[in-house]
Amino acid sequence: MHELSIACNLVEIASQSASDAGVEQVQVVRLRLGALAGVVKESLLFSYDIAVAGTLLAGSRLEIEDVPVAIFCSSCQTITTLEGIQSFCCPLCGQPSADIRQGRELELIALEVADVQPPHT
Amino acid sequence: MYNPRILEVRRGVLEKNDLLAQRLRARFNAAGVTVVNLVSSPGAGKTSFLEYTLRNVSEQGLCSAALVGDLATDNDARRLARSGVPVRQIVTGGNCHLEAQMIADHLEEWGLALEDLDLFFIENVGNLVCPASYDLGEHLRIVLLSVTEGEDKPLKYPVMFNSADVTIFTKMDLAAAVEFDRAAATAAVQSVHPGMTILETSAKTGQGMREWLNWLTAFHQSHQL
Numbered sequence: 025m026h027e028l029s030i031a032c033n034l035v036e037i038a039s040q041s042a043s044d045a046g047v048e049q050v051q052v053v054r055l056r057l058g059a060l061a062g063v064v065k066e067s068l069l070f071s072y073d074i075a076v077a078g079t080l081l082a083g084s085r086l087e088i089e090d091v092p093v094a095i096f097c098s099s100c101q102t103i104t105t106l107e108g109i110q111s112f113c114c115p116l117c118g119q120p121s122a123d124i125r126q127g128r129e130l131e132l133i134a135l136e137v138a139d140v141q142p143p144h145t
Numbered sequence: 146m147y148n149p150r151i152l153e154v155r156r157g158v159l160e161k162n163d164l165l166a167q168r169l170r171a172r173f174n175a176a177g178v179t180v181v182n183l184v185s186s187p188g189a190g191k192t193s194f195l196e197y198t199l200r201n202v203s204e205q206g207l208c209s210a211a212l213v214g215d216l217a218t219d220n221d222a223r224r225l226a227r228s229g230v231p232v233r234q235i236v237t238g239g240n241c242h243l244e245a246q247m248i249a250d251h252l253e254e255w256g257l258a259l260e261d262l263d264l265f266f267i268e269n270v271g272n273l274v275c276p277a278s279y280d281l282g283e284h285l286r287i288v289l290l291s292v293t294e295g296e297d298k299p300l301k302y303p304v305m306f307n308s309a310d311v312t313i314f315t316k317m318d319l320a321a322a323v324e325f326d327r328a329a330a331t332a333a334v335q336s337v338h339p340g341m342t343i344l345e346t347s348a349k350t351g352q353g354m355r356e357w358l359n360w361l362t363a364f365h366q367s368h369q370l
Contacts, residue, residue, distance in 0.1 A: 026242055026275035034158045041154045051149065055158070062278040062304040109303045111336050120339030124307075130159060130278070135152040 030063055030130070031071035038132055039080045045137070050084045052136035058091040058129035059109050065090070093127030162279055165245040169282025176259035179365040180267065182281050184305060185289035186298070187271030190315040192221045193348040194289060195268055199228035201358050202264055207365070209264040210257055214243045216270060225268075231257060242275035243267065245282060263365060273302040284368060290334075291316040292325035299333040306337045311344065313357065318347040 038053050053072075057063060065088055072086040092105045097114035103125050104115050113120050157163060173180050183191050195211060202209050210231040213221045222234035233255050235247055248267065252259070259265070267283060269276045288309035290298055293316060299306040306312065312334050320327070327345075334341055344360065346353035 026278065029240075030158060030278070033161065037156050037158065037160070038154070041152065041156065045152055047152060060304055060307060062274065062308075109307070109337070110300050112307070112339050113336075120335065122339045122341075130157060132154050132156045132158055134154055136149060137152050138149045 025064075025067060027063060027067035028071040028074065031068055031075035034072070034086075034132060035075045035079055035081055038135060041132070042080055042135055042137060047080075047135070047137040047139065049138045050081050050135050051138055052085050052087055053081065054087050054089065054133045054135070056089050056091050056129045056131045056133055058127040059093050059106075060124070060127040061130040063130060089133070091127060091129045094125045095121040096123040096125050097121050098123070159278065162245045165249060166280035166282040169245055169248060170284070173259065173265070173282060173284070176262070177369060178259050178262045178265050179285070179361075179368050180265045180281075180283045181285045181287055181361070182267045182269060182276075182283035183287050183289065184269045184273070184276050184309065185271060185291075185315075186273045186294065186302075189271070189289045189291040189294065190348060191268050191271065191289055192224055194313065194315055194346065195266055196225055196228055197348040197351070197354055198358065198361075199225060199230045199266070201354065202361075203228070203230060205358070205362065207263040207362070208261055209266065210262055211266040211268060212248065212251055212255075213268040214247075214270045216240075221268065231255075233257075237270060241270055241272050242279055243269050243281060244279050248281050264361070273298070273305045277305040277308050285310050285364065287311045287313060289313045289315050290330065292320045292330075293323050296326050296330035297333055299330075299337045303337040306334060306341075309338070309341070311342045311360075312338075314343065314345045316347060316349070317345050317352050318350045 042050050076082050094103050094105045096103050097119055099119050100116050185191050211225055212233050214235045215221055216237055216239055219234040222232050225232045235251055286309045344357050346357055
C-alpha cells in the first residue's frame, strides 16, 4: 500500500501551493485520478485524513475525479474511452491499441480556499 | 468573513519523483548505460533470473552492476554477488516500492562509475502494485510472471503489465507440471498491453535465456546509436 506515501506527496504540494498564494484555509482539494495511475481511490481517501493532520490542510476534504483510459484507434482514427483497464481494444472496431491518450493522471487540479478578509473599515 | 474561491494548481502529485527520474535517465544516457527495472510479485524468480543474467552478460564482455531492493534482508544481494559483478542492497525497511530518490542516494553513496558500465539492473521490491507508479529513470521495465502464478495475473494487475515494456515468463521448466496454459497467459498479457514482447525462460535449465540475452544486448546496442 503506497497510498499513504502518495497522500503525503499530495499534502506537501497542496500546502505549498496554498501558502505560495497566501491562502489561510483550504476547504477542498481536487484531484484527477487516472485508471492507470496505480492508486486505489478508497485507500487514498483514507490516507488523506491521516496525512493532513497538523498541516494547513487539516479539516479539508479530498475530491477525486475518476479519469477513464482513452486509446487512439488507428483504424477508426478516433480516440475512445474504455470502461475498464483489462482489455485495450477499440470499443468501435475491436482492434487492439496500446496508444494511450488518457488515464495515467495523478494530478492536483485546484484548491477551494477561503481567505479571511480584513474587517471593513 | 470568509470569501471562498477556487485556486487553480495543476501539478502532478508525483512530480518530485518524476523530475528526479528524468535527471537520473539523462545521467544514465550520458554514461551510455542501459538501465533495467525488474518487477514481479514475490517469489516469481527475479533473483534467479538476474543471477543468471549477470553471469552471462559478463561472459559476453559486457560490464554490469545491480541494485537490489528488499523489504528486510540482504539475502538477494549476497546471492547476486556470487556472479562477481558489483551488487548493492537497498533495504527499504518495509517500504513496498523503490523511488527515484533511493536510487539517487544509493548511487551517490556507492560511488559506482556509471560510465564503465553497459548494463545496470534494479531489482525492485516483490510487489505488482506499488512499484508501477514510480519511474526510477530506467530505460526498460521488465515484468516477470512465473508459470506457477496463474495465467490471469496480467488481468489482475493490469496497471503493472500495462506500464512494463517486456513480459518474461519464468520457471518454464515447471510449465508442464503446473499445466501452464501458454496461450491463455499470452492472451492476458496482450489484452492489457497489445503488442508487448513476451519471452519464455527458465533460469534453472537455461531455457530461453539465450534469446533473452540476445534481445537485451540488441536493445542496449540500438539504444547506444
